[in-house]
Amino acid sequence: MSILVVLELKDGKVKPVSLSAVTCAKLLSQKTGLLYNVALIGAPSDSAVEEASHLGAQKVFVCSEEHLKHYTAENFKIAVVKIAELSGAKYVISVASSLGKDLMPRVAAKLGAGMASEIIEVIDGETFKRNMYAGTVIATVRLKSDIKVLTVKGTAFEKAEKVSSKSEIHKVEVKEVFEGKRFVELRETKSARPELTEASVVVSVGRGIKGPENIKIAEELTDVLGGALGASRAVVDAGWLPNDYQVGQTGKTVAPQLYIALGISGAIQHVAGMKDSKFVVAINKDPEAPIFQIADAGLVADLFQAVPELTQKLKKLKEQSMG
């Protein structure tokens, strides 16, 4: 019996955010005495396999087939289930990325497992905490099934660190292919900025930015801080920024050191995605905007005046400190 962590790959490399699932496995390991294994499915590079072998796992299962080069839930499910069975997994865990959310319920259904989505805490081997109602409620859930499937909220668990010991590496072959689905393409949002979920500074824009031509005001601030740009749903719905910029209940969850909300009202669905940020700044011209209730520093101002001024002054400060 063991715990299985499904790591996620991007361009052959381990996605850092998926290391939070390893930390969850470590906690479960302490509570249950079970050891954990990790799975790399798709087209892992040699360095990804090397990295995965230094995560304190008993074994690294590598499943690298031509038909798994592009992710589909149907084909990855076959691989995950095979590895889960091979390794006698009692828990199957991944991070709640869009891939994890798509894949893991399907895995759970196949394994006849109960599943808890986006857990934020491990209480014991069968009890977990997770958000409901857009983060306005925390539920304690218990999984009673023999096998348990979990996705973890990336911001709720640290990323597992490298260890010096090395895990055994096992190659796994999967020949079965699901016929009814074909990956066509990924239209990737290109950005030179850090990943939204990894960045230590996030500047997010809301409807208050008025139009796509004004986004650059926020971008200039973002770049002085070396941060990532995010957005409210209103901005993404309007087509001013791509879908993967959305922060919130149904978008991404971020917990940077510094979160700056520009022209965002602070609806619960937005707050759900950023309330664990360390320090929150809000700039909004409406003193009653709910975002101020959760801001550590709220500035009631017109963002078209305040933001350029803030950017200029921070730029100076940065130049001074770089000396």
Next chain:
Amino acid sequence: MKILVTAKRTPDPYSKIKLKPDGSGIDTSNIKFVINSFDEIAIEEGLRKKEKFGGEVVVVSIGTQECVEQIRTALAMGADRGILVDTGGRYLDQLGVAKILARIVEDEKPDLVILGKQAIDDDANQVSQILAELLGWPQATFASKVDIDLNSKKAVVEREVDGGIEVDEVSLPAVISADLRLNQPRYASLPGIMKARQKPLKTVKIEDLKVDVSPSVEVLKFEAPPQRQGGKKVKDVDELIQALKESKVLPF
């Protein structure tokens, strides 16, 4: 084509959620219930496909008799027929809901099932994927665009994923889950509401479906999250910079 959609009864997303004092659940006394936001989008998509290709849209809700309200709303939007699975108020987990939907799919044999990507009460985001697996069908979750080709019996679906938009082709029948930007749901018109009263609505008792829905996921308690200590204001940009310096969160 025949399309199956759902109308889960959930609190209005803009209502304030309060807990019962004993933490056993949500205080529903002052809450307005509506169709789950994502299901509204799923229903709208079903209607648009019917308008394009002809056929029928069947709407399912699983819950108490109160869900009739949500089914009627979907019928008023333009769905043809409703099925209420009356649970008598018993608690179901996502696997239970998916098993019931799978049973209905067996009976109804739709060409396409469109669900919401997540229910805004439990925020689970599981049922579509579980249902697809139970049926052995392909899934296209988090859809923001669905193009159907009836000749080849395929759908090309644009999906909202972490890195941008992923495009997948699925053969029908398939399960699709709707994301926010798939469409803008219509309002039920007055004539629509009048017509809805005449449309067939069948109630099925959960026992009669003969599926094992004993949950493997239990909710033990609900609690309020720790409140962020916010609310501090600064008077101008200089004070803001001072606050940033003191908080030591600046990267320089």
